[in-house]
Structures are given as structure tokens and as C-alpha cells.
Amino acid sequence: MTRTEAGGPVPPAPAPLLELRGIAKRYGGVRALEGVDFTCRPGSIHAILGENGAGKSTLIKIMAGVVQPDEGEIRLEGERVRFAGPAAASRAGIVAIFQELSLVPDLSVADNIALADPPRRFGLIDRRAQRQRARAVLARLGCEDIDPGMRIKDLPLSRRQMVEIAKALALKPRLLILDEATSALTAADVERVFRLLRELRREGLALLYISHRMHEIAALADTCSVFRNGRHVATFPQGSRSGREIVRLMIGRDITQVYPPKPERPQPVPPCLEVEGLGWEGRLNDLTFRVGRGEIVGLGGLDGQGQRELMLALFGVLRGLSGTIRLEGRELALTGPAQAKSPACGMALVPEDRKTEGLLLPMTVRDNLSLAALPRLSRAGVVDRDRENEAVAAMIRRLRIKLGDPADPVATLSGGNQQKVVLGKWLMTGPRLILLSDPTRGIDVGTKQEIYALMRELADQGAAILFYSTDYDELIGCCDRVLILYDGRIVRVLEGAAITEQNIVASALNLGEVAA
Amino acid sequence: VLGLSTVLAALPAAAKPKVVQGPGYLPACFKPWSEQTKFFQWEAKPGPYRIALVNGFVGNTWRIQMIQTAKAFAEQPGIKDKIKEFKVISTGTDAAAQLGAIEDFINQGFDAIVTIAVSPEGFDRVIRLADRNDVVIVPFDNVLDTDAVMQVNEDQLEMGRMSARFLLKELGDKKSGKILEVRGLPGNSVDRDRHLGFREVMGKEAPGFEIVEIVGNWDDGTAQKATADALAVHNHFDAVFTQGGSTGTVRAFLDAGHPMVPMAGEAENGFRKLIAQYKDKGLKGFSYGQSPGLAAISMKAAIAALEGNKMPQLVSVPIPYADYTTLEDGKNYWSNLSDNFFTPNEFPPCDVNITAVEIMGKTSENVK
Amino acid sequence: MTRTPKLAADDRPILIASLFVLVILALGSGYTLLTQGSLAFLTPTYLLQQLQVAAFLGIVAAGMMLVILLGHIDLSVPWTLAAGAMMATAVGGPLALPVGVGVGLFVGLLNGLGVAYLRVPSMIFTLGMNAVLRGLMVMHTGGFAPQTHATELMAWLATGRLLGLPMALLVWMLLSALMVLLLQRTVFGRYVYAIGNREAASYLSGVPTRAVLVGAFVLCGGCAALAGVLLAGYSTKAYQGMGDPYLLPSIAAVVIGGTHILGGRGRYAGTVVGTVLITLLSSVLSVMQMAEAGRQVIYGLVIIVMLLAYGRTQKLQA
Amino acid sequence: MRALGNALGRHLGLTLAVLLFLLFYGVYNLFHPKGFTTAVLIQNTNESFALVMAAMAQTVPVLAGGLDLSVGAVMTMVNCLASYLLAGSPAAMLGGVLVCLAAGALAGFLNGCVVVYGRLQPIVATLATGAVYLGVALWLRPTPGGAVDQDLAWALTNDLSELADTYGWLDGETAWFQAIAWLPVPLLLMILVVLLVWLPFRETVTGRTVYAVGSSEPAAFMSGLAIDRARLAAFTLAGFLAGIGGLYLAIQTSSGNADVPQAGAYTLNSIAAVVIGGTSLLGGSGGAAGSLVGALVIRAISFNFRIFDVPPLVQPLFEGIVLLAAVSLGAGRVFRVKNRLQLMT
Numbered sequence A: 001m002t003r004t005e006a007g008g009p010v011p012p013a014p015a016p017l018l019e020l021r022g023i024a025k026r027y028g029g030v031r032a033l034e035g036v037d038f039t040c041r042p043g044s045i046h047a048i049l050g051e052n053g054a055g056k057s058t059l060i061k062i063m064a065g066v067v068q069p070d071e072g073e074i075r076l077e078g079e080r081v082r083f084a085g086p087a088a089a090s091r092a093g094i095v096a097i098f099q100e101l102s103l104v105p106d107l108s109v110a111d112n113i114a115l116a117d118p119p120r121r122f123g124l125i126d127r128r129a130q131r132q133r134a135r136a137v138l139a140r141l142g143c144e145d146i147d148p149g150m151r152i153k154d155l156p157l158s159r160r161q162m163v164e165i166a167k168a169l170a171l172k173p174r175l176l177i178l179d180e181a182t183s184a185l186t187a188a189d190v191e192r193v194f195r196l197l198r199e200l201r202r203e204g205l206a207l208l209y210i211s212h213r214m215h216e217i218a219a220l221a222d223t224c225s226v227f228r229n230g231r232h233v234a235t236f237p238q239g240s241r242s243g244r245e246i247v248r249l250m251i252g253r254d255i256t257q258v259y260p261p262k263p264e265r266p267q268p269v270p271p272c273l274e275v276e277g278l279g280w281e282g283r284l285n286d287l288t289f290r291v292g293r294g295e296i297v298g299l300g301g302l303d304g305q306g307q308r309e310l311m312l313a314l315f316g317v318l319r320g321l322s323g324t325i326r327l328e329g330r331e332l333a334l335t336g337p338a339q340a341k342s343p344a345c346g347m348a349l350v351p352e353d354r355k356t357e358g359l360l361l362p363m364t365v366r367d368n369l370s371l372a373a374l375p376r377l378s379r380a381g382v383v384d385r386d387r388e389n390e391a392v393a394a395m396i397r398r399l400r401i402k403l404g405d406p407a408d409p410v411a412t413l414s415g416g417n418q419q420k421v422v423l424g425k426w427l428m429t430g431p432r433l434i435l436l437s438d439p440t441r442g443i444d445v446g447t448k449q450e451i452y453a454l455m456r457e458l459a460d461q462g463a464a465i466l467f468y469s470t471d472y473d474e475l476i477g478c479c480d481r482v483l484i485l486y487d488g489r490i491v492r493v494l495e496g497a498a499i500t501e502q503n504i505v506a507s508a509l510n511l512g513e514v515a516a
Numbered sequence B: 001v002l003g004l005s006t007v008l009a010a011l012p013a014a015a016k017p018k019v020v021q022g023p024g025y026l027p028a029c030f031k032p033w034s035e036q037t038k039f040f041q042w043e044a045k046p047g048p049y050r051i052a053l054v055n056g057f058v059g060n061t062w063r064i065q066m067i068q069t070a071k072a073f074a075e076q077p078g079i080k081d082k083i084k085e086f087k088v089i090s091t092g093t094d095a096a097a098q099l100g101a102i103e104d105f106i107n108q109g110f111d112a113i114v115t116i117a118v119s120p121e122g123f124d125r126v127i128r129l130a131d132r133n134d135v136v137i138v139p140f141d142n143v144l145d146t147d148a149v150m151q152v153n154e155d156q157l158e159m160g161r162m163s164a165r166f167l168l169k170e171l172g173d174k175k176s177g178k179i180l181e182v183r184g185l186p187g188n189s190v191d192r193d194r195h196l197g198f199r200e201v202m203g204k205e206a207p208g209f210e211i212v213e214i215v216g217n218w219d220d221g222t223a224q225k226a227t228a229d230a231l232a233v234h235n236h237f238d239a240v241f242t243q244g245g246s247t248g249t250v251r252a253f254l255d256a257g258h259p260m261v262p263m264a265g266e267a268e269n270g271f272r273k274l275i276a277q278y279k280d281k282g283l284k285g286f287s288y289g290q291s292p293g294l295a296a297i298s299m300k301a302a303i304a305a306l307e308g309n310k311m312p313q314l315v316s317v318p319i320p321y322a323d324y325t326t327l328e329d330g331k332n333y334w335s336n337l338s339d340n341f342f343t344p345n346e347f348p349p350c351d352v353n354i355t356a357v358e359i360m361g362k363t364s365e366n367v368k
Numbered sequence C: 001m002t003r004t005p006k007l008a009a010d011d012r013p014i015l016i017a018s019l020f021v022l023v024i025l026a027l028g029s030g031y032t033l034l035t036q037g038s039l040a041f042l043t044p045t046y047l048l049q050q051l052q053v054a055a056f057l058g059i060v061a062a063g064m065m066l067v068i069l070l071g072h073i074d075l076s077v078p079w080t081l082a083a084g085a086m087m088a089t090a091v092g093g094p095l096a097l098p099v100g101v102g103v104g105l106f107v108g109l110l111n112g113l114g115v116a117y118l119r120v121p122s123m124i125f126t127l128g129m130n131a132v133l134r135g136l137m138v139m140h141t142g143g144f145a146p147q148t149h150a151t152e153l154m155a156w157l158a159t160g161r162l163l164g165l166p167m168a169l170l171v172w173m174l175l176s177a178l179m180v181l182l183l184q185r186t187v188f189g190r191y192v193y194a195i196g197n198r199e200a201a202s203y204l205s206g207v208p209t210r211a212v213l214v215g216a217f218v219l220c221g222g223c224a225a226l227a228g229v230l231l232a233g234y235s236t237k238a239y240q241g242m243g244d245p246y247l248l249p250s251i252a253a254v255v256i257g258g259t260h261i262l263g264g265r266g267r268y269a270g271t272v273v274g275t276v277l278i279t280l281l282s283s284v285l286s287v288m289q290m291a292e293a294g295r296q297v298i299y300g301l302v303i304i305v306m307l308l309a310y311g312r313t314q315k316l317q318a
Numbered sequence D: 001m002r003a004l005g006n007a008l009g010r011h012l013g014l015t016l017a018v019l020l021f022l023l024f025y026g027v028y029n030l031f032h033p034k035g036f037t038t039a040v041l042i043q044n045t046n047e048s049f050a051l052v053m054a055a056m057a058q059t060v061p062v063l064a065g066g067l068d069l070s071v072g073a074v075m076t077m078v079n080c081l082a083s084y085l086l087a088g089s090p091a092a093m094l095g096g097v098l099v100c101l102a103a104g105a106l107a108g109f110l111n112g113c114v115v116v117y118g119r120l121q122p123i124v125a126t127l128a129t130g131a132v133y134l135g136v137a138l139w140l141r142p143t144p145g146g147a148v149d150q151d152l153a154w155a156l157t158n159d160l161s162e163l164a165d166t167y168g169w170l171d172g173e174t175a176w177f178q179a180i181a182w183l184p185v186p187l188l189l190m191i192l193v194v195l196l197v198w199l200p201f202r203e204t205v206t207g208r209t210v211y212a213v214g215s216s217e218p219a220a221f222m223s224g225l226a227i228d229r230a231r232l233a234a235f236t237l238a239g240f241l242a243g244i245g246g247l248y249l250a251i252q253t254s255s256g257n258a259d260v261p262q263a264g265a266y267t268l269n270s271i272a273a274v275v276i277g278g279t280s281l282l283g284g285s286g287g288a289a290g291s292l293v294g295a296l297v298i299r300a301i302s303f304n305f306r307i308f309d310v311p312p313l314v315q316p317l318f319e320g321i322v323l324l325a326a327v328s329l330g331a332g333r334v335f336r337v338k339n340r341l342q343l344m345t
């Protein structure tokens, strides 16, 4: 039985397809889920809302048999079931599209779409049939432009996500789950997907939709459920609650003054970074902008519009750049991060994916924190243990990193604290230009506030900050200016009062002035 | 075998060498292995000939010295004008590659192929092809377990026997105690034969000795380590029989401060140096040797066969040896040269007169 | 949590391996007791002698460990070792040692450049390098009748004694001390572990990854050549193929020592223990006059059993 | 057409390998007095067969993301086993062949078990099992020897007409037979192995899973693929193919030889062949057909030493340099990649 709160009875609905009762899941000390009851019914789109780390993905991984619950039971049409793995779940008609893409890069689109059980003749895979199947599903998604013969690794991110959806469709699901599956889609694709989902709803599928984008949920969902640190707090018909109420349910309190105040500063600020006509491989096109000292400049737009490439380009990772980059007046031609971080340049990059690009998970917190600053913590190539320990301890105190011992593997830290370690690693080098790539991803609201405060503090101390975020709320709250990227171009620059949700969304989807 | 005959029936008449009565050609050089040894005779072919040397493994001094000798011999007056083309290749320790190379040279129409077999088995196919195409194949050093081809070698069994007899002679009336036997490469037929010969005599004439066996792989380092271990455990040996890596064995005795004892070993220059140096301290040394000159003798045999002479199926090359009484610096060892090369190289009866020094002592010019 | 659990994880292999060393000694002693009525394996003479011999393998393994910690491997060790030794003896005189080791460093440099800059898989590049070196040495011996006698210094370093300890052992101990310093205390060492864990993350943290890769291969080549020079001193001469018995044992020693073959984890002490284990094992089997077949099987089983005993469930994907 | 360009780019490695082979082999045949004749082809294919099998065997585990250092050992073990079983009545020989193939597959399966259930890294696991298999080989054949039926040996190492003659099948006259009579049996066997073993395997779900695991294990898991089964299958197939190699080696040399250095050489060459054949050592892309070509390239290099007058003591160096150059061909990538992160694999 799903709990419902006073206010609007749940409309009479068909028998539940999938029921979860008293589900609990722990990861080591972490309570990912606790006593969760949850129901989803055929013919409806059910949205799940919640802060990062609220347990949404875990819930879904349990439904899809990716992880096993520690407690509780799952009933499929009343029958008690237990899914050994994703295969078992999809046989039962439960198919999930996960946050982390589940496509095999070296195989073709057709191969991937038919990966789990391809059409066979005499036990061998029937490539023609497979190709036809792929065409059919892609056509249904309105993606005739994707060649089934292409390898996944040769497709752009947005195309891959469409293939991911196609792959799920091909399994003929009865319950289809999308976990932030639209985060990287272009406006047109999002529309296509929505049309498709509504169609599927008509056909009587049960749909679970997870997104951090309120407007998408408003546009799509029939029912909403809110999760907060591992608990199911409410389920209600979409539209029966205001955005503010929902946020309160999600966070457990009103967000009061999440963001530090933006200081008024004399214009123009002294320039730190000046970029002119920057281009790369058609993924970055003629970018021109400047970031002043003490300024926080936001990078907006949908995921995968070149923000990541821009960061890497500035940090000297990309080859074959066109245009000019000037740092503190001097023109730069960087050979790589080693040079970028050198005191001469004083740059720092907090990369997008902390687990693969930011951290050395099995190594200790100490080793991770001091990695970038080692040269200045050593004499003649020999690490000065005492200075290292002091510096590390100081950074741990400054960022209030919660840990047992600096000698623990960083993997044992929480997502938020892991992210703090990445930040700390770079603060140790005393950077003057800080590139932040979605630094608050997968981080709880408390930590977020600390990070916002930290950013402003650094800016006030004279650092220039380039700040990419997928969460436009952050951009609004933190940035003095916001550059909206679309297809590797700056489509709009928002300043001061103009930095609003409508403007950001509109220009991100590249819809001109139309509000989302 | 039975199958063979049926195949041969299916083949165009294969021109096998005729089996004939002795005596053979130039017996001083091509000594039949035994009375039972049969004689081969091929159709005489007009020279000059195309000859290939198909070597296997190349990464050790003996093989390099062998190749150098063969090349020098091919240039020697009296031989040079009989050879139109002389090609040398090393296939590495890969039976398939070696057989392939031999077959390739048969296809290329070479007249004779001298070779050191990677494995004593498995030549049936190439032998058959050689017979069909009137090609003379002459395995030497590592010979084949067959009597279908002419082969050239020293008697490995005899080497073992000689060593045993020498040690017993030196041990005089001592009839019991411990003797160390340092063996060669496991699985190799040469190692097997030398071992059997040694054991045969020891078993017959002095069963009282306990023989401790270790593996030295014909490699100085390995032999040295293994010997050192054996010494540490057994403390004392009365005599030693070692198959190559001989210097390593002596070194181990020196390092362990073990008194020098009678020792039979290979013909590395280094071993003979040590014998000369320590003979007064009790290193009553005996040094027999597998001569890299075998290559030259085999080439000569091949040419003789092509010229239509009667050849023994198995040519026994006398074993060159020296002991602590007969060593002479600059004659059968060279105190000023590298340890690694093998002293016996020339063999006058076959007018193979290229000394080890000429081969391994000469410096840089022709790096071929 | 405190350090202990993490340490335990890395120390486990070292402990198990050490225990196994004792087991080998016990079994060997049992054998000698029955056959000789002596406990030869427990005498200082024998043990010191084993350590002396282990030194050669240990020095090779030290270099190999650096490369493996980076998630790479160096298959050119055998002929780097031989080349170092042969060049040293060929030059002779006071220059022998520096030249020999120099050859190794240079080979390592080439390996490093191929792996770090051309990004050819080390497994393959070093394999080719090994073949090239063999070719060069064959030409060298065949063409130039080189002097192969080890110099006094080389001989002394390998077989001499100081305070009753074999010099080779002392050299190994000195090198080990340097290795520990390098891995535990220096920036380079920290970078090695970092790259071994995740090259991309290290690179983005401003670690000069290519320089570190090259450096590690250079050191590995240097170690191999040094071992070659000592080995030449041990048997008073350099000769073809003297390195062949060192490739697989050195890898085995590193792995048995608990170093993760995919890099990033492993402690130097483990490599030392692994080296001793391998050396003792082969010595005992040799004394027992075990047939070649038996040895091969035992080597294989020992490695498997040890690794299973470490019970490290590792991600299978590099 | 974009797809075509894609296909070519995807098989760049293989394309290069084919060109290399055509170069080396073409030159060899041009200068060979009997170039482009069956005799030469028979000899070349005979010589290459074992290495080709070793290379194809190596490919499968590599595709799944792990090396198999026991390929040469398994081959040697089966070779020694076969040297006992390939004589006597036709039935007995057939039985022997089956036993040998089974033995190879079993060895491979054991490798798989150690890797999958023992959770050991393939490299070290197979390094160890390889030693064990060599031990077994040495136990089977302490010294080289054995007897293999002469007819069998002769028939399988020649062209089809000899095969027919030997067993008096359709007295070689039949027209259609004449057309193919020149085909060397080993060449035919290679083609058959590719057509009947490799291609079908690649088209099974398990084979597809092998690629998926090598390309991205998490994705494979998320897609609900049977990862462990794929790994087991990969190593088993490797053992099976290595077994075929060993079996043929026995037929070719009509004996068994537990040659340890030879086993090592085959393992290392198989890896080189895989790389030259365009398979990524990281797994996920490539194929056994490429490795076949890779192996032929390696063989073709040494063929040329028999034609051209390279001083014997320079040959090893020459061989080494060519090998080094061949495996370094892939390095071109380094200069094309525009995002340095992609070089970090």
C-alpha cells in the first residue's frame, strides 16, 4: 500500500503492476533506502523526485534486479518475485535506462539494441533481422538518421542516449524506467521522447520517470513520488502540489538563503582569462568571452553542448585548438595540465566525473589531497612528510571533510566528501583560475551550500572561476554572468537580473525567447 | 613402415640413395660409426653445388662459432670452387619453421642441406621430399633418430664413457663416495646419450659411488647455482662429470672453497684455462668436446655425396679431447682469449683447418 | 577507521609468502634429514648463499616491479641483462660497470619512449626490443670476438664478502633501501602509484605521466643491466642467453609479492619476499633432484595457490 | 559513404596487416625460383599453421580483455599427447584426434575456471597454468619421440590430390576435383577453422558477449549478459584452437616434443600476431581472422631470409627490427588523437 497524504485521493486506478514493500538497502554505513513502499500501475507515468543521493537510483536498481534489497519484498502482479539480475527483470518485462549509460562502445548500434537477446537463426545471430529490428525501433523514436551499423563510440552523446532508449524499447517492456535519461538530449529529441512516452502510456505501459527538471515532470507525469534520504515521503497526483511544497518535501525544509550574496563590484573587473575565437574539431565553435578576477562565470546549457570540451581546452588537454587564450594578459599555448597548474599559470580543473577523472579511489585521502601540490610539498623530489600532513590536515579542516583517518581509501568517503577532496586537491595549489565542471553532482544539499560559499570566498580573494553546472538553479544563485552553450557555441550571455530560469531554459533548448 | 610403403607406391619413383657395400670414401675423414653402419651412394651430380645450412637456435656461442666455421670453410680453396651458392639461416627453436626452411630450400632446388635438428624426430616428410628431389640432407650435432639419412656426429655415448673412465682412473682405488653429475638441457638427446654413456661405465665398473644429479642446462650460470646448492647440501664430492657450463661448475667449487677434485667437462676455453690454472691444486681435468667444426665436416660430406662417392650413413667424427697432462696454451686452449668459445674446431683428416682462434679470435672485419 | 585494515590488505601477501618460505625450508630440511641426516638448508652458509644468488633475481625484480606498478611490463629484461653484461666485459677496465649499466638505462629509455609517446602496448614493444637486442648481441659476439672476462670490481661485487656478508647481497640491500625510499618518500614514487591506479586522473592532476613512464622503464632497464653486470662477475664472464632464466621468475617474484599485475598496488617488501621464495623453491627442488616436469608443475601450482590465498578479488578489466 | 569510411577506419589495423602480408609474401614469391607454385604454397601453409592457430587462440581471451600466456603450453601439451594417439586403425586415430581436441579445450576451460571463479588476473593465472601444462607435456614426453601414422602425416601436409591419392579417394580424375586439387590441406584447414569455428562463435550470443565484456564490463552487466559464461567460453575456445595447433604440429613432425623454449616462442609470437592483426589488447575490438593474417605476416618476414642474402648473424637483428616496426604501426593513432585523455585508454 502506498502512503498518500491528505489532499486529493489517488484517482481509481488499475491493479498495480509492480509493488515494493518495506524495501531497505544499505551500502556499508550508508542507508540508501529505508522501509520503502512503492507501487506503479500500468497506463501511467510516475515521476520520482528527490535530492541527489535520495535513493532514486538505488530504488530503480532494485526494481531492475541490478542490486538486491537487504529487506522487503517485490510483488509483480501480486506474485512475489526476486530478480537474480537485470536479465531476469527484463524477462519479467521490467526494463530500466540507467543514469550511467549501459551501451557497449565497440559494438554497433544494431548489436547494442539487440544485445540481450538478438534474433537468431540456427542459434546464430541473424544480422539482417537485427538490423531491421534496430531500424524499426529507431524509426519509432524518430531517429532514422542513426545508421544501425555505426559503432556506439563514434556517436555523439545525445545520439547515444537515444540508442539507449531504443535499446530499452526493443525489449518490449511492461514497466519502463528512465533514470535521468534525458539529461543530454537536444530540445528536439526531448520532444520526440515525450511524444513516445505518452504513446506508450496509451498502450498501457507503466512508466517511471526520474528527473531533476521540474518542468519536464510538470509536462509529463500523472503521479509524483518524493524521496528524501532513503525514505519515501509522499505520493500525490501531479499538479496537486505547488513547486514550493514539493521542494519542501524533497529537502525537508524551505531553502532559506542557499546562496551567498553576490557582491556589487566596480565594472569592469581586471581580466584574468580572455578567450577569442576558440574552436576545436567542430565541437567548440568560435567561442569568445572573458572571465575577470573575482568573477564567477557560469556555463549553462544542456549536457554535452561543449562545456566539458571547453574546460579541457582551457586546461591544455585538447590538441589542435584554433583561436587565442590569454591568461592575465599573456597568450597561452598549453602543453598539458602539468603546465596549466604550474605557479606561472595557476589553473585548476575540477573534472566532471570525480570517480574516474578526479580521484584515485583506492588511494588514501592524503595521497589524493596532496597529489597536485606535491612539488611544492617536497624538497629535491623527496616528499616532506610533515609539511604534507600539516597541509592535508589544514585542508581537511578548512573544507570540513568528514572522514575517519586521512590514511583511509578515498573510496570510503561519501559522494559529497569525495567531491570536497577533489576541490581540496586543487585549493592546495593556490589557483588563480578555477575551472569547475559540475562540482555539485551527486552531492547533498548541505555540502552544496558549503561549496557555494567556498566558491564565493575564493572569488572574493581574487580568483577567477568558470563554473559549469547542469542545475540551472545553481547558475542563477552563484554566477555573476552565465554563458549558455549550444552545439559548442555561446548562444547567449546572461548578466545580473537577466539570469532567470526562463532565460536559461529557453536559450539552453535554443528556443529563442519562448519559455519552457 | 607399412603405411610408408603404400604412400611410396603412390609416389613417382623416389630417388633414394642406393644402399651399397663399403668401404666408403676417404675413411680417415668419414669414419663409419660401426661395422653395422651401411653405406649410401647418390647419383653423381655435376658441380658446383648450392648448399644451405639450416640452423635452429642461434643465441649461444657454440652456434655462432659453428656458423662462422661453416662460412669460412665455404671460402676455403678446394671447397670454394665446388660451391655455387652457400646460404645460412637460423630458424630459432621452432620445429615447424626449421622443417619449413628445409623444404623451402628443397623447393628452391638446392643440392644439399646441412642442418642441426631442433628435434630428433619429425623429419620424415622432408627426408621423403629430399629423396624425391635428389637432395642430400646432412643432420649433424643434434642428429635424428633415423637411419634414412646421412648424418655426422661425435659419439655422445662415448663422451660419457670416456669421462667415466677418466674419473675412475684419477680416483684410483677409491671405489665409493659421491660423484656430482651436472646434466644438460632436459629432453635433449645429446644430454640423454652422454648421461647414459656415463652411467653405463659407472654402473659396470664402480657401482659403489653415489651419483648426485643436478640440471645445468649447459648454461654456466645455471650450472654454477645448481652446483653451489649441491655443495652446500652434500658438503663433499670426490669427482665431477659436467656437460657444458663447466666453468660454472668449477666456479662454484672455488666459491665454496671445496678442494679441487677430478672433473670431466666440455671443451670451453674457459674450462681448459681453469684446468691449467688449478691442475696442481687437484683439478685433474678432462675436457672432451663437441666441435663446431662438425658443420664443415658435414658440408664436406654433403659435397662428397653429391659427387657420387660412397658415404657411411652415420659418420663418426673422433672426439677431440685433452686432459690436464696434455693442455698447452696457444695450442689446445688460449689463456688470452674469451672463456666462451669451444677450443676444438679444426679436423685435419678432413682438411678442416680453421682453428677456433681464426674464427673467434679475429676482430671486427667481415661481420657476416 | 585507522590505517590498520588497509595495511593488513597489502601486508597479507607478504605474511603468507613469508610463511611459505618457512614451509619450503621445513620441507627441504625434512628431505635432507632423511637423505643426508643433516639440516643443510638451515646452515648460515646455505642461507647466505641463497641470498647471494637471490640478489641477482631481486635486482631484476625491483626494476620489473616499478614497471608493473604502472600497469605495464618489460619483456626485454633477458637481453637487456645480457647486453649490459656483455658490453661491460667488452669494454672492461674501470668503465665496465658504468658502460654496462648505461646500456640498460638506454634500452629502458627506448622502451619508455615507445610506450609513453608512441603508446605501443609495453607487452609488445618490449618483446620487439628483446628481439632487437638479441640480434645485436649475436652480431657482437660473432663479429668482434669481444672480451668476455669480468673485471675485478664486477667479480668482487658479485662474490666478494664484507663483514661476512656476500657483496651481492649488500648491493641488493642497498638497492632495496633506495627502492623503498623511491616508492615511499619521493614524488616520483607517489606518481608511480597514482598512474598505476588511474592514468587519466593523474594526468588531469598535473602529473607528468609520460616522464614518469619513461623514468620507470629507464630504471627497470638499469636494474636488469646491473643484475647482468653482477651476474657476469659471479660467473666471471658474460655470455649469450645469460638473461633467459630471469624473465618469468622476476615477474613471478613481483606478483607473488602481492603487487597487482594491473598496477597501482603493491609493496616493495613483498617483491623481496617473492624473490627469496622463488630462489629457495628452485634451489630446494634442484637439490631434491626433482625432474623438470615436476618443477614446472610445482612452480605453476605455487603461484596459483599463493594468489588464491591472497584472496584478492580484483576487477578483471584493466 | 560514411558507413564505408567507418568500416575501413574500424578495420584499419587489419587493412595494414593485409598490406604488410601482401608486401612480404609477394616479394618472397616473386624472387622464389618456384614462386607462386603449389609446392611453395604447401610448404608455407604447413610452416604457418601452428602459429596461425596459436594466434587465433590468443585472440579470443584478448577480445574479452585478458591475455592467455598458456597458449604455447597447451599447444605443446596436446602435441605430446597426440604423439601417442595418432597411430593404429582409422577409428583409433579418429578417437585420438577427438581426445586431443578435448584435452586442449579442457585445458582452456581450466584456465577459464581459475580466472572466473578464482578471480585471478588472466595474465598471471595463465602464466601459472602454462607452467603446469608444460610440466604435463614434459611428463608425457621426457624426450622427443612418438609415432604418427605415416599416411596421415603425409596426406594432411600436402595438397588435396596427394590426400586423395594416399587414401585412394575418387581417383583424382574427377573434373570438379581437379579444380581444387592444388589446394594445400593446411590452407583448407585454416579456412575451415575460420568458417566453422570462429565466424559461428562470433555470431553466437556468447561470442557477442565476449566482445561486450572486453569493451565495457559494466555495460555488459547492466545489459544482463552472462559475463562469466563468456569468459569461460573464451578461454575454452582458446584452448581448443591451441589444441588444433598442437595436433597439427604432431602430424607435421610425426612426433611429440615438450620443447619449453618453443612453447614460449609460440605464446609471445601469438600476442605479436594478435596486435599486428589489428586486435586491441584492451579487448572489445578485432577478430581472429585478423590474427590469422598477423601470424602470416610474422612468418612471411622470415620467409624472405631464404631468398635474400642477409648475413646469417645479422638475420636476428633484422627480424627484431621488422617486428618492432610492425607492432609500432598502430602508433599513428597517437598523432591523430586530438583529446589527450583518449590516449590514457
Ligand SMILES: Nc1ncnc2c1ncn2[C@@H]1O[C@H](COP(=O)(O)OP(=O)(O)OP(=O)(O)O)[C@@H](O)[C@H]1O
Pocket: A027, A028, A030, A031, A032, A033, A050, A051, A052, A053, A054, A055, A056, A057, A058, A059, A099, A414, A415, A441, A442, A443
Ligand atoms: N555503489 C554504491 N556504494 C555505496 N553506496 C552507494 C552506492 N550507490 C549509491 N550509494 C548510496 O545510496 C544513496 C542513494 O544513492 P542513489 O544513487 O540512489 O541516489 P539518487 O537519488 O539516485 O541520487 P542522484 O539524484 O544523484 O541520482 C547515496 O547517497 C549513496 O550514499
Ligand SMILES: Nc1ncnc2c1ncn2[C@@H]1O[C@H](COP(=O)(O)OP(=O)(O)OP(=O)(O)O)[C@@H](O)[C@H]1O
Pocket: A027, A028, A029, A030, A052, A053, A411, A412, A413, A414, A415, A416, A441, A442, A443
Ligand atoms: N566504492 C565504494 N566503497 C565504499 N563506499 C562507497 C563506494 N562508493 C560509494 N560509497 C558510499 O556511497 C556514498 C557515495 O556514493 P555515491 O557517490 O554513489 O553517492 P551519490 O551521491 O549517489 O553519487 P552519484 O549520484 O554520482 O552516484 C558514500 O556514503 C560512500 O560511503
Ligand SMILES: [Mg+2]
Pocket: A053, A057, A442
Ligand atoms: Mg546517484
Ligand SMILES: [Mg+2]
Pocket: A056, A057, A058, A099, A179
Ligand atoms: Mg540517481
